[in-house]
Amino acid sequence: MLSDAAPGKLRIVHGDVLTFKIERAFPGSLKRQWEDDPPNVHIIGNLPFNVSTPLIIKWLENVSCRGGPFVYGRTQMTLTFQKEVAERLTANTGSKQRSRLSVMAQYLCNVQHILTIPGQAFVPKPEVDVGVVHFTPLVQPRIEQPFKLVEKVVQNAFQFRRKYCYRGLGMLFPEVQRVESTGKLLELADVDPTLRPSQLSVSHFKSLCDVYRKMCDEDPHLFAYNFRELKQNKSKTQEKEDDKERDRL
Numbered sequence: 404m405l406s407d408a409a410p411g412k413l414r415i416v417h418g419d420v421l422t423f424k425i426e427r428a429f430p431g432s433l434k435r436q437w438e439d440d441p442p443n444v445h446i447i448g449n450l451p452f453n454v455s456t457p458l459i460i461k462w463l464e465n466v467s468c469r470g471g472p473f474v475y476g477r478t479q480m481t482l483t484f485q486k487e488v489a490e491r492l493t494a495n496t497g498s499k500q501r502s503r504l505s506v507m508a509q510y511l512c513n514v515q516h517i518l519t520i521p522g523q524a525f526v527p528k529p530e531v532d533v534g535v536v537h538f539t540p541l542v543q544p545r546i547e548q549p550f551k552l553v554e555k556v557v558q559n560a561f562q563f564r565r566k567y568c569y570r571g572l573g574m575l576f577p578e579v580q581r582v583e584s585t586g587k588l589l590e591l592a593d594v595d596p597t598l599r600p601s602q603l604s605v606s607h608f609k610s611l612c613d614v615y616r617k618m619c620d621e622d623p624h625l626f627a628y629n630f631r632e633l634k635q636n637k638s639k640t641q642e643k644e645d646d647k648e649r650d651r652l
């Protein structure tokens with residue numbers, strides 16, 4: 404009905420936004436250089452919350468490698484999220500909502516929480532309020548390291564939210580070298596080990612990622628070390644042991 408009302412001006416594509424190839428959706432003539440003003444392509448989305456959160460992670464990774472919607476340049480996005488997620492995306496250093504998402508979004512984009520729409524404005528009314536967030540990719544990311552490396556450092560740092568940051572960052576390293584390597588990382592990055600994860604600024608994360616990158620270059624096995632995976636595998640092994648024990652009884 405909508406496309407009939409605007410012939411030639413509106414094209415409706417039925418599909419899954421998570422797999423849709425936006426990079427092929429618009430004419431190549433719209434492409435701009437990364438350093439130029441944003442292109443005449445704007446992504447606007449009001450998606451279910453279980454889609455919008457994984458999607459923003461995917462699109463942030465696309466920003467970092469200038470892929471997906473960002474083959475057109477610094478494509479702007481205006482997206483809705485559960486209000487709490489919108490607050491996390493835009494949270495400043497030191498605030499209660501400061502989280503992994505804040506750092507991942509803010510190192511790559513200028514992020515603004517434009518407005519909050521009360522849940523009752525929608526039919527059917529969702530359980531939560533809705534935050535509208537605007538993203539403009541930065542010409543120069545605040546951290547110039549691969550997305551996966553930044554994600555790993557940030558994820559580990561926020562692993563123990565209430566503890567000093569050295570606790571979470573320590574999990575980047577195998578147990579045998581943990582104390583020494585964490586000390587070296589924090590010292591070379593000039594980061595106070597007793598800051599809480601929420602007190603770490605993007606520029607703290609930049610130093611941490613740069614030093615961690617050097618440490619990974621020196622030790623090729625380091626990046627593959629994953630404390631979380633080990634923990635999961637350990638608990639699976641423990642589960643199996645428990646099952647065996649139960650069978651014996």
Ligand SMILES: C[S@@+](CC[C@H](N)C(=O)[O-])C[C@H]1O[C@@H](n2cnc3c(N)ncnc32)[C@H](O)[C@@H]1O
Binds near residue numbers: 454
């Ligand atoms: C909150 S409603 C918004 C409806 C309308 N766009 C608006 O703003 O009023 C979310 C819409 O996202 C659609 N949707 C859900 N999952 C999707 C996906 N993976 N890809 C594309 N659309 C999806 C649903 O069909 C639904 O129409």
